[in-house]
Amino acid sequence: MTLQEIEQLVFAEIIRVTTAKELEEVQHTYLGRKGHLTAILRGLSTLSLEEKRTIGEQANALRVRIETALKEQFGKLEGKGEEKFFDITFPGKKVVTGHLNPLTLILREIEDIFISFGFSVVEGPEVETEFNNFDALNIPANHPAREMWDTFWLKPENQKLLLRTHTSPVQIRYMMTHEPPFRIIVPGTTYRYEATDARHEMQFTQVEGLVVGKDVTLANFKAVIEAFFIRLFAQKVEIRLRPGYFPFVEPGVEVDATCPRCKKKGCELCKFSGWLELGGAGMVHPNVFDAVKYNPKEVQGFAFGIGAERFAMIKYGIPDIRLFRSGDLRFIRQF
């Protein structure tokens, strides 16, 4: 094939092709190892010096033009082509991962918020002594206040061991081994001897908080709990404190927050009151400080307790507290 013949054909062929594969073939036909133009360039050595120069120049110029045309056409054909039909709306391949229980999810949220406030997360055992669970918390034996906690006792009776009814005994354990100032939260499993229904469980999760120092006040508590609710519900919530009774604090308060679902207008969740009861709190009772050998004249602080399941129910719209420990994967796999 002469240079002229090549020139006549090659550009027409380049424009005609519709796929990158076809274009590659064209490229191969002319510029490949055994291509037409390559043959001419290789044949140069057999020609006279004069011919070598003119034909060589022409051939090289043509090669450059062909390459440019090819490049342009490749650009046009890119993405089109010989591939099969490709459906990007086809469902993605399922990656199998597990799911954390929503109870774990809410505990993490709670813990992370308090960690950012300078609290440490500490734990304690679920089997407790009567002393740590009651006596040291200013709930002496035979005090009618004991009846506020329906308790699972362990055999034998004379060992006076029980399943903790709150995580408050960890207050005692912590204070006996640490010196103030400190800020801690104590998440953990707790138990109540009671009949279960959609709102009550015999086994549930409490997060107890304790802040002790020289000058920790009730006004500080209000600020902490306010900031916590705002972070947790990711919206402006109002806090309301009411008188409450827990023997290990004085003064004691109940903590309400404006309903994050209806924003105080009233809904099913808040029983149309606009407020949700979210926990109990108060200033640590001096008798508790006495029990852990702190001097109540030198230290003061606040304690609070909130129920993790309750927050998860509010946040994730879970209607029945028993679902958390049902082990039902239809429930867990939603989270």
Added chain:
Amino acid sequence: MKFSINWLKDYVDITLSSQELADVVSLHSLEVEGVEIKGDDTYIDVALLPNRFPDAANYVGFAREISAVTGGTFKAGSFFKEDKKAFAHSDFSLKVENEEDCARYSGLMMSDIEVKDSPVWLRGRLEAHGLRSINTIVDATNYVMLELGQPLHAFDYEKLEGGIVVRRALEGERMTTLDNREVELTSEDVVIADHKQILAIAGVKGGRAAEITKETTTILLEAANFDSDRVVRTTRRIGFTTDASQRFKYGIDPNMTEVALRRVADLIQKLGGGKIGSFVDAYPKKILPKVLAFSAKEYEKLVGEPLLLKEARAIFRRLQWGIKKATKDILWVEVPTWRRDVERFEDVVEEVVRLHGYDTLESKTLSRVSLHAKRDDHPQYVKNIKERMVGFGFDEIYSYSFIPHAWNEVCDENTLVQLENPVSAEYYYLRPTLIFPLFRALESNVKFFSDIKMFEVGNVFSREKNNEDIVERTKLAGMLTREKGGDHLFYECKGTLNELFHTLGVDQVEYRAHEEVWCGVLIQSRSADIYVSGVRVGCLGVVSPRWLERFDVVHDVVAFELDLNTLLPLTEAERRFVAFSKYPEVVRDISFVVGQEVRISEIEKIIGETSSGILVAIDLFDMFEGERLGEGKKSLSFHLTFQSDQKTLTSEEVAAEFLKIITALQEQCNIEIR
């Protein structure tokens, strides 16, 4: 307790609507559980906890509280005016044998009584509180109990033999209560008796012996203060409680007996006449009001907000507390004896702050302190493990800490922790392992899913043999099941654990033959104990089909459990970088047939011991068994990776090493190269 608004209005002015009243009471005083309209009256339901039961679980007390929070005029003050002239003391024989059983016993005689049916208004009020109307005398005592919180009892004076004795019952002594219960008493129970027989169980219930009847003309009214513990223990022994015993349980101000007697006598006279006779009183240790110091400065230190002393003074006035003495900084307040819950400064602070209002308390951010806030190691470690398990495709379960009574047949009962008061046979012992509860979850889930991987992190409990102590440990357990899972499930679980160990910085992991038959749950020959740095940390294995039958599970199940308390100290928080070689690696494959009973670990051990330092990895990539290979044989294929960190290995060096390995395998476990 449910309070009638109409009745409350007898003692305090109320101008607010019932709902407004409920709100203000909730915010400043006591928790209101509901407001309910019944007929032409409204009832407000108030939760009375042990601290406020003594003073506020009665109409006058609650009216006093309403007066304090709303400022409405308190109209029952006249009840508390002492009027010595009203009572003529007598020498009627009264003996309280034990002062600790009964802090005060007061009695009032009335003669010329006419016992009648009660008027409609009285019946209505009692019935609204679930009390049946009996006659004017009994009804008056019940009415005053609701009004003032002091239980009262009326005896027919003519039926008394000699005087009144407050004593312990004799062991086995019997009496019949007004509602015809036969009760047998012990020497731990306190009774009211005359010189012949028991008249009443102290603080609980009256008896038939001196019952008021239509014929009664002279009565002895009793108002006493019995010991709380003793009343509670008696009610437990005899198996019933009463309105009166509930009130004694929480405690009552001993100074109320006289107030209540004066009030009930007045009411009886209004209902049907009668003459007030002599008064007897055994009150050896009179309770006086406590005087406590209130300092505005200390108030501010605790609450975090300043307060003027005159604001505090106004609050004490609303509470009807007296001021004994006032200095520039301190008010010495006199706490009335009906407020048994107020014992110290902090209690006074609560009164002031709640009436001042929590709503006006301004939040104050905690000062910044240089604390290193973090999770303790244990919770942080558990958090990391959960993260990993979810990544491996496991769903997280929480189960109850209790297992059924029936499961004691598979455990050593001596090691189980038993509840004194289980809720039912289903929740009887504390779980000694997380595996049992996981089976329960498995049972309910196999109905919906065939492919299940789940785990739990939780505490387990056991009693060490010959040791009274309860051991509580944190475990991680998991379970896998799949249709046609086969042996592969075991290796999948093992692979998961290996990866978990790796991320925890644990390298020295060994799987040894399972020695402990773990309550017969696992098939021993298909289970392994897991050792880390030579310490047993748990086990994994295939669950026996016999055990699975209990839970209606038909597919293969593999389970594992690790003791996190043991594992934690063996982990490395951070991994250390190992430099990689600059020189290329050479991979040679080896495939051979060997006896089925030869363990992979043996082969790996031989290879490892034979090779010099240039063998850097052994990787089993294929294994099969089949007739073609002959009975009792299996085929194994390994990738062997050679590399030096000194130089590029020559093919001769690798070939020599490879040959050495083959020879060793042929000699030591009789392999046939394929």
